[in-house]
Amino acid sequence: MRTHGKSTIVWVLMGLMVLGLGGFGVTSFSSGSTAIGSVGDTKVTADEYLRALRNQINAIQQQTGQPVTMAQAREMGVPQAVRAQLFTGAALQDQANRIGVSVGDDRVRDAIGSISAFRGPNGNFDRTAYSEVLRNQQMSEAQFERMIRDEESRLLLQRAVVGGVVAPKPMVDATAHWILETRDVSWRELTADQLTNAITEPDEEKLKAWHSANADRFTAPEIRKISYVWLTPEMLAPKIELDEEALRQVYESQSDTYRKPERRFVSRLVMPSQEAAEEAKARIDAGELSFEDLVEQRGLTLEDAELGEMTAEALGNAGEAVFALQDNGVTEPIQTNLGPALFAVHAILAPVNIPFEDARDELRGEAALDRAARQLQDLSHDFEDMLAGGSSLEQVAEETEMELGQIDWVAGAAPEQGSIAGYEDFREQAAEVSEGDFPTILHLDDGGVFALRLDEIVPPTLRPFEEVRDEVAEDWKRGEVHRLLLALADEQRLQDAAAATAQLATTPPASNGAVPAQSPADLGDDDAAPEPAPAAAPNVIARDWKAAPAISRDGWIDTVPQDVVTRAFSMGDPGEIEIVDAENRVFLVRLDAVHQADLDTPDAGRISGAVTERLSGSMQGDIFDYYAREAQRLGGVEVNQSSINTVETQVQ
Numbered sequence: 001m002r003t004h005g006k007s008t009i010v011w012v013l014m015g016l017m018v019l020g021l022g023g024f025g026v027t028s029f030s031s032g033s034t035a036i037g038s039v040g041d042t043k044v045t046a047d048e049y050l051r052a053l054r055n056q057i058n059a060i061q062q063q064t065g066q067p068v069t070m071a072q073a074r075e076m077g078v079p080q081a082v083r084a085q086l087f088t089g090a091a092l093q094d095q096a097n098r099i100g101v102s103v104g105d106d107r108v109r110d111a112i113g114s115i116s117a118f119r120g121p122n123g124n125f126d127r128t129a130y131s132e133v134l135r136n137q138q139m140s141e142a143q144f145e146r147m148i149r150d151e152e153s154r155l156l157l158q159r160a161v162v163g164g165v166v167a168p169k170p171m172v173d174a175t176a177h178w179i180l181e182t183r184d185v186s187w188r189e190l191t192a193d194q195l196t197n198a199i200t201e202p203d204e205e206k207l208k209a210w211h212s213a214n215a216d217r218f219t220a221p222e223i224r225k226i227s228y229v230w231l232t233p234e235m236l237a238p239k240i241e242l243d244e245e246a247l248r249q250v251y252e253s254q255s256d257t258y259r260k261p262e263r264r265f266v267s268r269l270v271m272p273s274q275e276a277a278e279e280a281k282a283r284i285d286a287g288e289l290s291f292e293d294l295v296e297q298r299g300l301t302l303e304d305a306e307l308g309e310m311t312a313e314a315l316g317n318a319g320e321a322v323f324a325l326q327d328n329g330v331t332e333p334i335q336t337n338l339g340p341a342l343f344a345v346h347a348i349l350a351p352v353n354i355p356f357e358d359a360r361d362e363l364r365g366e367a368a369l370d371r372a373a374r375q376l377q378d379l380s381h382d383f384e385d386m387l388a389g390g391s392s393l394e395q396v397a398e399e400t401e402m403e404l405g406q407i408d409w410v411a412g413a414a415p416e417q418g419s420i421a422g423y424e425d426f427r428e429q430a431a432e433v434s435e436g437d438f439p440t441i442l443h444l445d446d447g448g449v450f451a452l453r454l455d456e457i458v459p460p461t462l463r464p465f466e467e468v469r470d471e472v473a474e475d476w477k478r479g480e481v482h483r484l485l486l487a488l489a490d491e492q493r494l495q496d497a498a499a500a501t502a503q504l505a506t507t508p509p510a511s512n513g514a515v516p517a518q519s520p521a522d523l524g525d526d527d528a529a530p531e532p533a534p535a536a537a538p539n540v541i542a543r544d545w546k547a548a549p550a551i552s553r554d555g556w557i558d559t560v561p562q563d564v565v566t567r568a569f570s571m572g573d574p575g576e577i578e579i580v581d582a583e584n585r586v587f588l589v590r591l592d593a594v595h596q597a598d599l600d601t602p603d604a605g606r607i608s609g610a611v612t613e614r615l616s617g618s619m620q621g622d623i624f625d626y627y628a629r630e631a632q633r634l635g636g637v638e639v640n641q642s643s644i645n646t647v648e649t650q651v652q
Helices: 002-022 046-064 070-075 078-099 105-113 127-136 141-162 169-180 204-213 233-239 244-253 274-285 291-297 316-324 356-388 393-399 424-432 469-505 562-568 602-635 641-649
Strands: 035-039 042-045 182-190 223-231 263-270 306-310 334-336 339-349 403-409 449-458 546-552 577-582 585-595 637-639
Touching (some): 035 078, 042 046, 046 078, 046 641, 078 602, 078 641, 182 562, 204 469, 223 356, 223 424, 244 356, 263 291, 356 449, 393 449, 469 577
Antiparallel strands (some): 035 042, 223 403, 223 449, 263 306, 334 339, 577 585
């Protein structure tokens, strides 16, 4: 009875525990039984969300080469994008189910067969690979095939929605005209030497006001005061001891560097016959043609004939004749395994024979650096252990070969010669280190090691006026010159506009009553020279305009800021003059003519085709977006946030 009573109590307790777990979402143990939401009668399962989320994160990791946590994925908006895609698909599936859209087994079979992951070594569908991939994805064949059928149904519906949407021809033509339009532009730059009045020196009050108004120009950047220890192979090399025998071994291992036979830069031209080779050699000797001319006559390039740096041994049976030449030249015809050939010597390199005694210092430097780099790899573990044990940078420098240093590091500042700031690895750490970070051993690209500590951050600070007075005065002068140039540009623009108006008033009208706008590029050789400008504005005609004819919207003018071209295409009618203030330079820009695009040319046809594709794709995307939103509205969207949270915790 006691045993039976105990058993009954155990079962009652287990039953109560199961009922209690139900309140805490016991169904979450099987994500497939829980939906994260639905659209109409179509559910978005937790399995679908988990699989899509993992696939998207894996894709990002493959692209970046870095692991991505769920927190980072949230910052990038990955979960939101995946859910939006899944709910859009559910909305389409719900619509497809409502109106009875589906696909047959043949279409499902073709879609599965087109997936490369299911193909075997012969390129055909492999049943074993199919089962293995689905097993890894924890999907049954029935589930996967149902998913493929649903996707194909949604694609069928999507194509039906956007399939007939094509950008209207007037819209395409207008866009192509806009892209291909060209303009004749004239421009000139105004410089300080064109100012007629001298610039008056500013008083102290004016300079102080300028200093305050332009504080950002006189503010010292953030300074990060950093202490560091470092050691490089070059710093350690002088302490490396190398015996004579080790140096001789290095010398022998590099004998090809210190002992080289005589070499010659040689080219070879194989001739069709012995007679042709002898005739060519005779013409070269007579000065009728050079070896290079002969190579080109054979339809070859000099690179085709070049053999490069050769020794007598490497040339085989041609070596004796080639090395018998006392200077650059061409040998007599020589029989080779390719037929009779002419060899040309372009340069003679004397033999190299550097004895060990002469190479000792160089060898010692190289060997010491190599050994120092290997020693540093072992020492770095000891340095790391010391830091991990609580030693400060100062203690590490005192007890090891590492050297202690301090630097006031400024982001973007040019490093001093020989400074640790010359290493990209140090600069990256200096920018990221925070106060309180524990120093650790890090590696430099030359095999060196370092550790750093952030001692203080000096925030950006406005430098006192007294300290930067000369800089303020120079900056004020530049600003004043720029202001006067803008004023001069406005004055000249008004003068030129008035002169252009006066010139048009004195120009006989065309037969149809219109006034033709011509640029110098529009006048042929036989056209009469244009009438001189009205006497009222002779200074305008004398200005030195520079012409930029037929410039396109994406074109450029050498040595001129791109803003000049951009402004030229924002001007309305030929004859307009605008001021362009760009990159601390002042320009006057005049629109001379507007050339409409000819859409009948092959280039214009390609542009129109690309425009049609781009505009059609944009319209299709907009229409599909509207349809998907309306489908979600009609079906009704429900979201289960607790299930979403459960799935996302599995990706942590």
